[in-house]
Amino acid sequence: MSNQSDSAAGGARLLLSGNEAIARAGVDAQVALGAGYPGTPSTEILENFSDLGGPAQWSPNEKVALEVAIGAAYGGARVLMTTKHVGLNVAADPLFTVAYTGVAGALVIVVADDPGMASSQNEQDSRRYARAAGVPMFEPADSQEAYDMTLEALRRSQEWGLPVFLRVTTRVCHSKTIVTPHGRIDAPTPTHFERDIPGLVMIPAYARIAHKKLREQLAAISEWADTTEWNGLSGSGGPSLGVITSGIVYQHVRDAAPEADVLKLGFSYPVPEGKIRDFVTTHERCVVIEEGDPVLAEAIGAMGLTVESKSERYRFGELSVERIRRILDRDESPEPSMPKGKPPQLCVGCPHRKTFEILKELNCIVTGDIGCYTLGVLPPFQAMDTCVCMGASIGVGLGLRHVIPEDEARRVVSVIGDSTFVHSGVTGLIEMAYNRPRTGHLTIILDNGTTAMTGMQEHPGTGRRLNHDPAYQLVIEDVCRAVGIERTFVIDPVKAVDELKDRIAESLKSDALSVIIVRRPCILALAKIKKIDTANGEPKG
C-alpha cells in the first residue's frame, strides 16, 4: 500500500524505510529463510520480506529464531535473522558459538538498536556484541545502504563462511529515504548438508581449534576493512577538522558540520586500523562522534591514537544535528529541553484495563513484563511494580515470594502477555511448579490473541504463521496444566469481571499455584483477526 511501486527489477526509484529496504534486498538475494521475533524497531523487516514473497517466520523467541537460521545456513542457504537489540541477548548463546563454527551458506543477523528508547527497556549498544562474539558488522546510514549492505553482508558471509551483523538503529529502520534497487544478485548455490564434525560439533577439543581459526579470520577481515569502499572519506574540508562516525550519525554530522572531513565506517567491525590511523594523523582536530557507548573512541584509543570523544552526557539518547553541533563546539551548557509529549496509554476499551483496576484495588505487588500491558504502570492504574525483560515477571515474582514476609508475599502477582509467555514465560512457569514458594503463587496471563505492542504479529498461540496462514495453535492452558500448575482458569475480563476479581482474591489467599488466563482479543486487532479467520475459512468464537 505505502510503496509506490512493487517492481522488483533494478532501476526503479523507490521511497523505502530501512526495514523495507532490507526486506527487498533479502528478496533480491533470494534469501531462503527469514526468521525472528517481533521487536521495535525491527519488526517490519520480516513482514515486508513476507509480503514481497520471501519465506519468513516468527519463532517463539530470538534464540530459537537464530538456531533455525543457523541450521539453514549450515545447510548452505542464504538466511536473514532479525531482532531488536534486547532480543540479541536472548539469542546470545547460539551467537557466540556460531561465530566459531561459521556457516556453509550465508547468515546475516539484523540487529536493531533503539538509542533513546522510543520503545525499549534499555539502550544497550549492539556494537559491543560484534566485539564480544567476533562477528563482523556493517552499519547502514540510510535505506539505500540498508539495501546495498544487506546484499554485501550476504555475499561476505558466504565468502568468509562466518555470520555477519547488519546493525541498524530506529532512525534507519523507520526513516524513509530513496532507494534504487539493482535487481537480483547471483543465484544461491544448491543447499546440501556437508558433514564436518570438527567444524560443527563444538566440544572443547574442536572448539579450541575453532576459536583460533575465528581470530585468524578476523585478523584477515580487518585487512579487508582497510580496503573496502564501505569505509570511506567524504568532504574536502582540508586538514583542520576530521570526524569519525558510523550509521545514522553520519547524516547528522554532514548537516551539523558541512565543513568537516568525515571518515564513515560502513563496515565498523573489525575497524579499519590503517584508514583510521591515516585519517587521525592528517587532521589537526579529530572527533569521534557516535551514538550510545564510546565503542569507536575506545577502539581508536586502544590503537594509541589521540582523538576527541563526546562527553558522557551524549551516551544517553539519540544524537541529532543540534547535539552534534554542541559536541563540536565543546558546548557543555545545559541542553534545551523540549516540552514533553502526551505519554501513550492502554487503549480505551483495552481488555487489559479491568485486570489492572482489580490489581490496584487489591493492593497487589505486581511483577510485570514486556508488552502493551506494561502501560499498566502509568496512571490511572499504577499497578505494576517491576519490569525487567521478556518473561521476567514470573521469576521475579517467585523470587519475591521466597524471601519477603508472608503478608507481603501473598500480594505478589506475576503479569505476562500471551506472546511474551510463549517467548520466555514457559520456563518461568516450570520454575513456579518446581521451586514452589511456601505461599504458592499467582500468574496472570493477559491473552489478547496477538503480539499487540509491536503492531499485532502472530505467535504460536494465535494458531497462525507470520503470513497468517493456519498453523498448529499452542493452547496456553494446556501448557500450564502440563508443567504442573494446579489451578488454571480462563476468564473473559468483560463478560465475567466479578469472577475475575473473586478468582484473583481467592488465589492470593490460597497456598496453591494458580494461573488465570484473562482472555479477550485486542480491540485494535479484532477486526483484522476476524478478517484473517474468515479468509482461512475457520471463523473462531
Add this chain to the structure above:
Amino acid sequence: MSNPNVTNVIVAGVGGQGVLKASDILGEAIFRRGFDVKKAEVHGMSQRGGSVKTDVRYGEKVYSPMVPIGECDYLVVLSADQVEINRPSLKAGGVLIAPDAVDENRLTNKRSLNVALLGVLSRHLDIPEADWREAIRVNLPEKIQAVNFEAFALGRNS
C-alpha cells in the same frame, strides 16, 4: 546555521489521528515531484494514544532525516493540544498549520482532517496537484479516496 536548500516539514498529533499516513502522503508527493526526500518517524508506543510526530525533509540533497529544533519551515498539527509542545520546532517566520485551519464541520468524514490539513500545506509547497492526488490514491484504500480528495480540496481552497 540551517541549510537553505532543504525544506523542513513536521506533522504532529496523537496516535490514531493519521499522522503517519499524512506524512506518507506528503513524502510520496514530494518523491513524485523528483526531490531528494527523507521522512523520520517513531513507531511502537505512539500507537497507544500518545504524541506522534513525523519529520519530512526535502530538497536537492538531504542528509539527516530529523528536523533540527527551531528549523521547521511548516508545522502541521492535527490536535490542538499538541500545538504548544511542537512550537519550539518552528523556525522564526515558519508557518504553523493548526487543526482549526480547516472548518471541521465541512468535512464529510472528520477522520480526513489529516488530509485536509495537507491541502492547506499544499498551498505553500511547489508540488503539482496531480502528484498530491496520486500520493493520496496510492496511500489510501479505494473506498475512502473520494472523501479524502474532497478533504484535500477543502484545505487547498480554504
